[in-house]
Amino acid sequence: MINLNPSLDEYISIYLHQTDLLITSEVKNKLxxxxxxxxxxxxxMLLWKKDGLSQxxxxxxxxxxxxxxxxxxxxLEKKGLIRRVCCQHDRRSLKVFLTDKGDQLKTVIIPIAQEINQRIYKGISEEELQTVRSVLSKIHENLR
Structure with a gap:
């Protein structure tokens, strides 16, 4: 039975927020x-998977x-990592492309992301991870 009147430290939203803050802080420090x-x-990360996405x-x-x-x-453009180009078919639409500098950065950043993920997933089975994703998806849908 789910406790609908939890104590402050039992609220899932607080736990999720604190976890997100820890992860964000780790990523921020590493980057x-x-x-x-x-x-x-x-x-x-999106552009390293598929360059030329629209805004x-x-x-x-x-x-x-x-x-x-x-x-x-x-x-990101000011940092010289991407360039934005007007789409030929629709002048209001912008396509985003990596610069050479932005593309080369993946060789350093992706291993950092992998290392952070290894720390996050330490001691968590694939089945448990799938359960977390499933529960978070349900929470997301409940709040939509």
């Missing part, structure tokens, strides 16, 4: 030498509003 914020890194596609994949994504892209 600090490269002057990349954790959310900017998510954009880079809209990035916003949809990261579930962020276009204004937030535009700000992140501007900062």
């Amino acid at each position: 600090a030498p490269f002057n990349i914020a954790p959310e900017q890194n998510l954009v880079m 809209q596609e990035i916003a949809e994949k990261l579930k962020k509003d276009k204004t937030n994504i535009a700000r992140m892209l501007l900062n």
Whole structure:
């Protein structure tokens, strides 16, 4: 039976938030030498998987509003990691491409991400991880 009147330390939302803060802090510390914020890194990870995404596609994949994504892209562009190009078919649409500097950064950042994931997953079986994903998906759907 689920306790619908939990004590403060039993609230799943607090536990999730604290865990997210720990993960974000770890990522932030590891990426600090490269002057990349954790959310900017998510954009880079998407582009390392598929270069040339539109600004809209990035916003949809990261579930962020276009204004937030535009700000992140501007900062990444200023750092010389990406370039934005107007789409030939729709001048309002921008495609985002990695620069050579941005592409080369993956050789350093991806191993860092893998190391962080290894620490996060330590002692967790694939079955447990699947359960976590399933429960989080249910929570997400419940709140939509």
